[in-house]
Amino acid sequence: MAAKKDSRKNEIKRLADLVADGQATEAVRVAENLLALGVDVRQVVEEGLTEALVSLDVKCNNDHFNLLEILLAGRAVMEVMEQSICPRLGEGECVSLDTWYKGKEVFVLGTIKGDIHDLGKNIVAILLKMAGYRVVDLGKDVEPEVFAMEAKKEGAKYIGISSLITTTMHYIKEVKPALGAIDLEGVLVLAGGGATRQSNPKDLNVDFVANTAFDVIDYLRKKEGV
Amino acid sequence: MTVLQKMIAMVEGKKKHTDCICIPLVFGYAAIFQGVWLKDYLDNGEIMADCQLRAQKHFGYDAVFAYGDNSLEAEVLGCKTYFPENDYPYVTRPVFSSLSKIKDLPLFDPYTAGRMREVIKACAILKENVKDDIPVVGCVVGPTSIAGQLMGLDQLLYLLVDEPDKFRSLLRQTFHVCKDYGKALIRSGASIIIIMEPTASQNIIPPRIFRKFVAPLLKELFSHFRLEGAKINWLMITGRTKYIIPYYKDCGVDLATIDYEVSLKECMDLAPDLALAGNIKPFDLINLKTEDIAKQCKDLLDIGSKGKGFILSTGCEVPLNANPANISIMGKVVKGEVFA
Numbered sequence: 001m002a003a004k005k006d007s008r009k010n011e012i013k014r015l016a017d018l019v020a021d022g023q024a025t026e027a028v029r030v031a032e033n034l035l036a037l038g039v040d041v042r043q044v045v046e047e048g049l050t051e052a053l054v055s056l057d058v059k060c061n062n063d064h065f066n067l068l069e070i071l072l073a074g075r076a077v078m079e080v081m082e083q084s085i086c087p088r089l090g091e092g093e094c095v096s097l098d099t100w101y102k103g104k105e106v107f108v109l110g111t112i113k114g115d116i117h118d119l120g121k122n123i124v125a126i127l128l129k130m131a132g133y134r135v136v137d138l139g140k141d142v143e144p145e146v147f148a149m150e151a152k153k154e155g156a157k158y159i160g161i162s163s164l165i166t167t168t169m170h171y172i173k174e175v176k177p178a179l180g181a182i183d184l185e186g187v188l189v190l191a192g193g194g195a196t197r198q199s200n201p202k203d204l205n206v207d208f209v210a211n212t213a214f215d216v217i218d219y220l221r222k223k224e225g226v
Numbered sequence: 227m228t229v230l231q232k233m234i235a236m237v238e239g240k241k242k243h244t245d246c247i248c249i250p251l252v253f254g255y256a257a258i259f260q261g262v263w264l265k266d267y268l269d270n271g272e273i274m275a276d277c278q279l280r281a282q283k284h285f286g287y288d289a290v291f292a293y294g295d296n297s298l299e300a301e302v303l304g305c306k307t308y309f310p311e312n313d314y315p316y317v318t319r320p321v322f323s324s325l326s327k328i329k330d331l332p333l334f335d336p337y338t339a340g341r342m343r344e345v346i347k348a349c350a351i352l353k354e355n356v357k358d359d360i361p362v363v364g365c366v367v368g369p370t371s372i373a374g375q376l377m378g379l380d381q382l383l384y385l386l387v388d389e390p391d392k393f394r395s396l397l398r399q400t401f402h403v404c405k406d407y408g409k410a411l412i413r414s415g416a417s418i419i420i421i422m423e424p425t426a427s428q429n430i431i432p433p434r435i436f437r438k439f440v441a442p443l444l445k446e447l448f449s450h451f452r453l454e455g456a457k458i459n460w461l462m463i464t465g466r467t468k469y470i471i472p473y474y475k476d477c478g479v480d481l482a483t484i485d486y487e488v489s490l491k492e493c494m495d496l497a498p499d500l501a502l503a504g505n506i507k508p509f510d511l512i513n514l515k516t517e518d519i520a521k522q523c524k525d526l527l528d529i530g531s532k533g534k535g536f537i538l539s540t541g542c543e544v545p546l547n548a549n550p551a552n553i554s555i556m557g558k559v560v561k562g563e564v565f566a
Contacts, residue, residue: 198509
């Protein structure tokens, strides 16, 4: 019995390693095996997938971080979710990763006006979803006022703004005033991306500037006392 | 000695850092600070050249640039672009929307193709005006970065992993775009070519991928540019480059721009045979006080003077809303007018 448990634990660990390494096809195969052995779906997600992404946090904060590896890990997560996890959940419980949330807060996310780079933003979206947030992804080239309006419509507690290009950074400053104009001063605004790393919250008129995708999660953990 | 002669002596290791050079990367800012609409600058070679000449004269730095923007090549190759109000254009629709849609790129003539023609025209006007006093620097987007524009960066990265042969083949095509455009710029008066290859940064791909796929193409490109008459091969990869900079020399790079994310001292140690340019943080030119920029310049010059060669510059392009006083001060520090 103990040996069986150990073997399952090892397989879950292997799933986490494969996801972190971006090996989507093999990760789906291992996830399928685990589920066939009767391992709980949520255990596969939390210990196999979420753990894999958490392990990338360390990499994200050192010199060896690169977008390619994070992107591949994100793709592996998505494929395991869509091919193995969601079909096994009840109707309406998880039709896609978008609905995999546990009643946490709503996070409105987008790339700022004038910028169409959305790779970093997409990675943040995956991490947020895995952390249980409901993500409202506004896409790219988003007007500052639209962030505010969508936050109101969706009842969001957080707004995340991505910007890779320095020349678009001044639009980020306009989001808080747009929130103020509709009495939503309480919504917290986070910024991140290649351009914003040069700056600080005061310059950008935001509550937090994330250097990496994982900084966003760390910030939220602190805010929510998790 | 002209600036170009000084730069050549510097990259050849014949001249120590006794006569400093200052080349902030002033591109579209040359238009904006003079109240010229950016689209007019990017669409018209005469306006571009005029703005570049005036900006250089006003700030007194040591080069002029023949460069449009990083979507120019992609636009010529069929990508749809959008010009926001008084800002740089960007690609709204890649030409290859999925892996299965990759096909041969259209043939183009840089002398007649889209806005490329205007940059080439600007290059010739710049050369005619500055003669050999200061260098005309032509800038081309590197093959990996063009490919990223053609497909979208995420799709390009998936292609790299899933179908490396197709990735290599696409890069071979964009290599030719880069080569033909760069050669046209040299023939029109550019004595230096900068290859801008942000997608090859460590922030995007691991160093082993840079060495395997990107470095050989850069080497071949710089070799072509040298044969065509380029006096200096200048590489600009923004972001983190610590683990790839030791391989630059093998690619034929004489001079490398380093971004603010890497330390000048560390890069000098890692690539002692390379001349370096950098690395004022662009955003600081908007936000910091002029005296703080002056101090940064002085510190960089002190460090840079101990290496093979150093050009005081920005880690990336001067932002369109930079404080003009912060650009001016860079030249003044170099000339010894501050901290004398």
